[in-house]
Amino acid sequence: MTHKSSYKLIPTVIDLSVAKDWQEAVHEWEIQDCLEDEDCSSQCICGKEGIRYLFSIRNTRNGKVLYPIGSSCIKKFNRSDLASQVDVYEKLFKAIHEFSQHGYIPFTSDFFSKKLLTFLYEEGCFKASRYNSWHPEKDYNFLLDMFNKKNAPSERQQKKIRALVCTCIVPYLQKKLHKEVPICGGCNEIITDDEYELAASNSWLCPHCQHRMDDANRHN
Secondary structure (H helix, E strand, O other), X not given: OOOOOHHHHHHHHHHOOOOOOHHHHHHXXXXXXXXXXXXXXXXXXXXOEEEOEEEXXXXXXOOOEEEEEOHHHHHOOOOHHHHHHHHHHHHHHHHHHHHHXXXXXXXXXXXXXXXXXXXXXXXXXXXXXXXXXXXXXXXXXXXXXXHHOOOOOOHHHHHHHHHHHXXXXXXXXXXXXXXXXXXXXXXXXXXXXXXHHHHHOOOOEOOOOOOEOOHHHOOO
16 A cells, blocks of 8 residues: 555554554454545545545444545455445445435446345345245345346336335435435325425425425425
8 A cells, every 4th residue: 555545544543453463453343334425525534535435444352433434445454345345335325316316226237236235135124024925035035136137027027126126225225324315295205306406496395296395304
């Protein structure tokens, strides 16, 4: 690591680690959470400005936390598991933005990956219900099969994909990423960003049903 930011990253991490050797210290840390700064106005612990994804990492041996640390610095730990988690978080944010703007997340490699689906399953995103015979792993395996499928899904399969995205994945993303997508209390339709701006300029009337949106329906 020769980049100037590394000169501050290494001693900061080592100072809060039990091991005092970089190659050993990097194995003490795990990703705890990630927030998004859409204005890119935050500064990484290494001193780099303008970072978008603000990770917090926790030392598994002494409980100390480093925040905010950017994705580039985490990848300098040279750990494939952390790099994979960084990629997953970035896809999660990309997916929730797509949902906020268009009311749906296309089931494509632009927003999903096998690693992301596995992450969602391990995080408990899929819930037991009568539709999966009380076995949430069936929904996970179904989406995994659809993602690996070379031919286009059938109409019935597409309906099931959409249902799982809307009822399992989107609620998880909203909670995990601290993002709220407004829903009209009158018609239960999702309000996209463009529709939200329209409602704001029209006495907060839902563009779908003209129901007046109360504070609970609006962005914080």
